[in-house]
Amino acid sequence: TQITVNGTSSHPIPSTLWGLMFEDISHSGDGGLYGELLQNRAFQQVTPGTTAALNAWSAVGNTTLSVIADSPAISSSLPNALSVTFPSGAPRSGVQNSGYFGIAVRASSTYTASFFYRFPSTLPSAALTATVSLAGASSGTTFASGTVALRPTAQWTQATVALRPRTSAPDINNVFEVTLAAGAFVGTVHLGMFSLFPPTFGGQANGMRADIAQALLDLKPSFFRLPGGNNLEGQTIAQRWQWNNTVGPLTARPGRVGDWGYVNTDGLGLYEYLVWIELMGMVPIMAIWSGFALGGAAVPANQLAPYIEQSRQQIEFVIGSTSTPGGALRASLGHPAPFPLLYVEVGNEDFLQPSTYQSYRWAAFVNALQADYPNLRFLATSSFNSPALSPKPQSWDIHVYQTPTWFTQNSAFYDSFARDGTTFFEGEYAAISTNPNDIFGAPSSGRLVYPTVQSAVSEAAFMMGFERNADVVFAASYAPLLAHVTQNQWTPNLLSFDSGTVIKSTSYWAQWMFSNNRGDVYLPSTLASTSGALFWSVVQRVSPPAFIIKVSNTGTSASTGVFRLPSAVASTGQLIQLAGAANASNTPTTPSAITPQSRTIATGQNLSFSAPAMSLSVITVALV
Numbered sequence: 001t002q003i004t005v006n007g008t009s010s011h012p013i014p015s016t017l018w019g020l021m022f023e024d025i026s027h028s029g030d031g032g033l034y035g036e037l038l039q040n041r042a043f044q045q046v047t048p049g050t051t052a053a054l055n056a057w058s059a060v061g062n063t064t065l066s067v068i069a070d071s072p073a074i075s076s077s078l079p080n081a082l083s084v085t086f087p088s089g090a091p092r093s094g095v096q097n098s099g100y101f102g103i104a105v106r107a108s109s110t111y112t113a114s115f116f117y118r119f120p121s122t123l124p125s126a127a128l129t130a131t132v133s134l135a136g137a138s139s140g141t142t143f144a145s146g147t148v149a150l151r152p153t154a155q156w157t158q159a160t161v162a163l164r165p166r167t168s169a170p171d172i173n174n175v176f177e178v179t180l181a182a183g184a185f186v187g188t189v190h191l192g193m194f195s196l197f198p199p200t201f202g203g204q205a206n207g208m209r210a211d212i213a214q215a216l217l218d219l220k221p222s223f224f225r226l227p228g229g230n231n232l233e234g235q236t237i238a239q240r241w242q243w244n245n246t247v248g249p250l251t252a253r254p255g256r257v258g259d260w261g262y263v264n265t266d267g268l269g270l271y272e273y274l275v276w277i278e279l280m281g282m283v284p285i286m287a288i289w290s291g292f293a294l295g296g297a298a299v300p301a302n303q304l305a306p307y308i309e310q311s312r313q314q315i316e317f318v319i320g321s322t323s324t325p326g327g328a329l330r331a332s333l334g335h336p337a338p339f340p341l342l343y344v345e346v347g348n349e350d351f352l353q354p355s356t357y358q359s360y361r362w363a364a365f366v367n368a369l370q371a372d373y374p375n376l377r378f379l380a381t382s383s384f385n386s387p388a389l390s391p392k393p394q395s396w397d398i399h400v401y402q403t404p405t406w407f408t409q410n411s412a413f414y415d416s417f418a419r420d421g422t423t424f425f426e427g428e429y430a431a432i433s434t435n436p437n438d439i440f441g442a443p444s445s446g447r448l449v450y451p452t453v454q455s456a457v458s459e460a461a462f463m464m465g466f467e468r469n470a471d472v473v474f475a476a477s478y479a480p481l482l483a484h485v486t487q488n489q490w491t492p493n494l495l496s497f498d499s500g501t502v503i504k505s506t507s508y509w510a511q512w513m514f515s516n517n518r519g520d521v522y523l524p525s526t527l528a529s530t531s532g533a534l535f536w537s538v539v540q541r542v543s544p545p546a547f548i549i550k551v552s553n554t555g556t557s558a559s560t561g562v563f564r565l566p567s568a569v570a571s572t573g574q575l576i577q578l579a580g581a582a583n584a585s586n587t588p589t590t591p592s593a594i595t596p597q598s599r600t601i602a603t604g605q606n607l608s609f610s611a612p613a614m615s616l617s618v619i620t621v622a623l624v
């Protein structure tokens with residue numbers, strides 16, 4: 001294929017083009033990115049006395065456990081506690097937590113453990129020594145232990161201890177224990193608001209798991225969409241995500257039943273998101289709830305005011321001056337300066353109930369909030385111009401989940417969009433099935449469990465379209481971002497993980513190749529055929545001056561592109577290439593089967609490049 005590259009750029013590439021979409025799905029947050037290692041740490045949103053209330057907890061030795069609604073409670077937000085009864089003559093006994101499907105124990109880390117306790121009836125005659133430890137679930141090997149004094153008190157009191165493993169555990173099959181020595185105490189103790197944190201990314205208090213955060217940082221992401229996705233919406237209006245329930249001390253956070261079938265602790269709250277986003281060099285694209293719950297309920301127009309006010313307070317918390325209540329709260333938590341918020345998304349996928357979005361919800365939120373915050377850009381989340389909205393949205397968040405073939409055939413999706421000032425955020429996209437008749441079906445019906453080489457190179461063809469249309473596409477993110485390898489509600493995902501490992505998919509590497517090889521301006525070139533297999537994008541980097549040529553071959557045989565570049569270039573350049581069998585994936589058993597390979601290649605102003613079948617290539621060649 002002969003490809004003529006224009007020497008005059010058509011448009012700059014916005015700095016926000018490549019970034020991350022996040023929501024707590026498949027334990028992306030609790031059990032994933034959020035640093036807390038204990039599951040069901042505060043018995044939030046569970047029914048006392050039920051087995052489910054004891055999720056992840058079990059007795060050590062002879063104790064009997066039950067979750068109770070305690071009085072006094074630890075706080076009004078945390079009504080539940082674990083009642084632990086030690087019988088007479090008990091051996092070493094106490095409680096055990098199995099983490100989020102395991103706990104990684106690394107000798108290089110210092111873990112911070114804490115819990116609240118009180119003796120509701122019989123007080124011990126003197127302080128008791130509790131042992132807090134990390135041990136092999138089946139081996140019983142103790143990797144770390146520390147002691148803490150439990151004072152004889154009926155009032156809720158917090159105990160904290162540092163744990164330093166002497167050796168790393170060989171696998172993630174480990175447990176956290178709080179125990180008393182044999183015969184140390186006969187009676188009942190109430191425990192609650194446990195926590196076990198490893199060192200966090202950048203040392204952030206109540207922060208993120210370092211290995212997952214680092215894998216995300218390696219993508220050099222420019223934005224972070226939060227807090228969802230479906231998980232913003234709630235199955236009911238009462239279960240929606242509410243920013244004010246996610247800030248302040250952990251004892252003030254009630255948690256909620258998330259939209260993906262598990263309790264969200266909301267320990268990863270709005271402040272933690274924003275501080276981490278800043279630490280990562282990203283900007284937030286923040287959603288506000290738009291009056292619609294996934295179960296189908298919409299707030300009537302004449303009852304929206306308190307929800308609009310809650311959203312206004314959410315925005316005030318993020319960017320309000322410290323003379324406002326929201327800004328003052330932000331300052332009190334340690335961040336007096338406003339966060340760099342420009343984009344506010346009104347709901348999520350409001351194409352699910354476009355009628356009320358069109359008739360009043362969009363206008364009610366935007367008219368009120370735009371008046372308060374004129375510099376903000378509000379994104380509509382219903383289907384583009386279907387129905388038309390008033391006031392006319394400045395931006396839209398468009399999602400697509402499709403087959404690899406759809407992505408190659410729609411590489412020019414944005415070419416025909418009107419250039420009228422409206423901008424677009426491709427907030428969610430992924431090739432998720434090879435079966436066009438059952439996109440969201442089961443793996444037996446074509447659904448991908450992990451991204452494949454074919455899905456990654458097809459997404460890359462679509463991503464070429466984002467660079468070509470970066471005058472109207474300002475941001476794009478693959479979704480979902482993260483998922484536990486087995487406790488998930490959705491596949492495929494950009495990154496998979498368990499308690500100890502992060503797996504970078506083929507699609508992760510495609511995102512990595514685009515985001516780590518950005519240009520400043522786009523150079524138009526011969527258009528690829530959308531029914532073909534070869535796709536390309538040429539951008540120019542100002543400093544150091546270079547052409548960056550991305551080539552995706554989504555076909556089953558090698559294909560050559562001859563690039564006629566607009567000016568002289570060096571005789572050698574760098575090639576980064578991702579290639580493999582169409583159905584190859586990186587999985588827990590083969591985590592690095594397909595990774596980008598770099599090498600130097602011969603280059604010239606007429607650059608002939610043979611792209612292997614099923615490959616994504618990035619060629620960087622210096623101008624001379």
Ligand SMILES: [NH3+][C@H]1C[C@H](O)[C@@H](O)[C@@H]1CO
Pocket residue numbers: 023025228229230231348349399428479480490
């Ligand atoms: N149904 C998808 C669309 C929604 O916005 C996300 O929560 C889901 C997974 O990415």
